[in-house]
Amino acid sequence: MTASIALKPSPDVAYVLRIADTCLIHAQRLAEWCGHAPVLEEDIALANLGLDLLGQSRALLTHAARLEGSGFDEDQLAFLRDERDYVNLTLVELPLRRGGADFADTQWRCLVVASWLLPLWQGLQASRDSELAAIAAKAAKETRYHFEHAADWVVRLGDGSEESMRRMRAAIERAAPYIAELFDDDEVDAAAAQSQLGPRSSALRDAWLARLQRVLADARLALPAQGAFRSHGKRGLHSEHMGLLLAEMQVLQRAFPGGVW
């Protein structure tokens, strides 16, 4: 087995890694649908979304590795860190096919994340870091489609049958405790906003909510009230699901270091 790598991320690196890891872990969860989606066409669609996110993550990890300066590459960052060194949003590591979650959770999460990534990509296109701005410009096109695809599903399920509406509401309830983390600021956000690397988390909320409210109105759904619980995945403190996810995601690179296609 290959030993883990340890990073000493500067605020810039931490900021980029949070986005990269969120895309990476979201992609990993979507990939779990491969071969299991309700219909063949959606199976391919979900794999496509996952691969888009994986591509975004690769570009961001490569860039983070360069900023970090220890000579690591995207594969080492993706597969050889310990759990505490992943800084994704907790929401994207929660199971999509187990633990009571289902297809409604999947589409709701895709919608929530796409609505969050769109203003983020937009803000990053004005970054002082031209590489980051270029990655964001490319990713924005992909995420626009992700939003459309998920929004159509949420409306179809929310404004569908009694059963589909019940499941959609349950999915929204399950995700609700993890939404606050999307918009909580800390010192990494403050440094990024100050140095014009990218927008702070709290600055994404209005655009996120406006997008989501339009879909929710069509779907005859509503956001639940915000509770007091806070998750802290982007500070490296993860849910109990993260260890299992990483074990599956990392096993190949740990067993066959440097293995490539």
Place this chain on the structure above:
Amino acid sequence: MTTQQVQGDRGLDEWPLWEVFIRAKAGLDHKHCGSLHAPDAKAAVQLARDVYTRRQEGTSIWVVRSEQIVASDPADKAMLFDPMADKVYRHPSFYELPASVDHI
């Protein structure tokens, strides 16, 4: 007989079939490339994008409900098409063309 069978060919839980046509690039025609199941027209275009254009195959998508296509009957093949087999004069291949007219 179950409720689904009463519905005929299309069960309650089965999406209708759509034929997919893809245009490879501007100026070319849309070519039939396959079919898929989708709940409505908008979803059919999205799913066609995901199923049939993943490798840059297209710049435009048409979808049409398969049941909207009216086809000739394969049993009529002899009646419809065989009479054309011996009408070689319908091909404009007996004209001498000036050299300047290349692409006919």
